[in-house]
Amino acid sequence: xxxxxxxxxxxxxxxxxxxxxxxxxxxxxxxxxxxxxxxxxxxxxxxxxxxxxxxxxxxxxxxxxxxxxxxxxxxxxxxxxxxxxxxxxxxxxxxxxxxxxxxxxxxxxxxxxxxxxxxxxxxxxxxxxxxxxxxxxxxxxxxxxxxxxxxxxxxxxxxxxxxxxxxxxxxxxxxxxxxxxxxxxxxxxxxxxxxxxxxxxxxxxxxxxxxxxx
Numbered sequence: 001x002x003x004x005x006x007x008x009x010x011x012x013x014x015x016x017x018x019x020x021x022x023x024x025x026x027x028x029x030x031x032x033x034x035x036x037x038x039x040x041x042x043x044x045x046x047x048x049x050x051x052x053x054x055x056x057x058x059x060x061x062x063x064x065x066x067x068x069x070x071x072x073x074x075x076x077x078x079x080x081x082x083x084x085x086x087x088x089x090x091x092x093x094x095x096x097x098x099x100x101x102x103x104x105x106x107x108x109x110x111x112x113x114x115x116x117x118x119x120x121x122x123x124x125x126x127x128x129x130x131x132x133x134x135x136x137x138x139x140x141x142x143x144x145x146x147x148x149x150x151x152x153x154x155x156x157x158x159x160x161x162x163x164x165x166x167x168x169x170x171x172x173x174x175x176x177x178x179x180x181x182x183x184x185x186x187x188x189x190x191x192x193x194x195x196x197x198x199x200x201x202x203x204x205x206x207x208x209x210x211x212x213x214x
Contacts, residue, residue: 023077026145030073034138034165038172041134045126045176055174061106061185062171064099068092069167073142076160079153080146089156092163099167103190106182119181124188127177131169131192138165139200143207158204159197166196 055062071092078088111119142161170189 020081020148023074023081026077027070027074030138030141030145031070031168033141034069034168037138038134038169041130041169042172042175045130058174060102061099062174064095064102065167065171065174067095068099069164069171071095072160072164072167076142076157076164077146079157079160082152086153086156089160092160092167096163096167100186103182103186107186110182119183121184121187124177124184127173127188128192128195130173130176131166131189132196134169134172135162135166135192135196136199138169139196139204140207141165143200143204147208154205154208155201158208159201161204162197162200163193165200166193169196 069092075088075091078084078091079086107119139158139161142164143158146157146161170193173189
């Protein structure tokens with residue numbers, strides 16, 4: 001068989017491959033869908049009174065959470081592409097560190113204002129339910145959008161998907177929750193974000209392997 005015949009035989013059954021969309025475009029599309037879902041969730045839970053003042057007071061925390069979520073989603077879509085550097089996975093870490101720093105400083109301010117009693121914790125399963133209930137479906141959305149390209153690094157992609165979804169859900173929760181103590185926010189929001197990220201990291205690779213065509 002000559003070279004031309006060999007090339008023709010190899011190319012006979014090939015199907016066109018759709019190029020993966022740009023990570024920035026996919027991130028923007030997912031973020032808009034997430035904003036709608038979180039907004040509907042906030043309306044269902046009930047935004048309560050003083051929502052504008054509440055958001056304004058929590059603006060540094062909310063801004064850091066949103067930045068963490070968007071950067072994590074962008075990093076997930078970057079890592080889903082086989083030709084991208086795995087160091088994209090580090091992209092959300094500065095924003096996540098800022099988020100923790102803001103909450104930590106809030107704990108310090110609460111202690112200075114009210115003493116050690118400000119660190120007292122109570123239960124807030126509503127926060128856990130809100131973040132997990134919205135975070136898991138939103139994380140699945142990231143996995144679905146990256147299903148055709150995430151075969152090489154499914155674990156990191158899934159973990160970043162969970163972090164992205166839970167961070168945005170945590171920011172949305174600031175519109176409806178009544179936790180004023182920074183320690184409560186740190187514990188319950190942090191617990192929910194870690195839970196969603198861990199579940200996504202454990203189950204995401206299986207979902208991706210099942211969704212990627214052979």
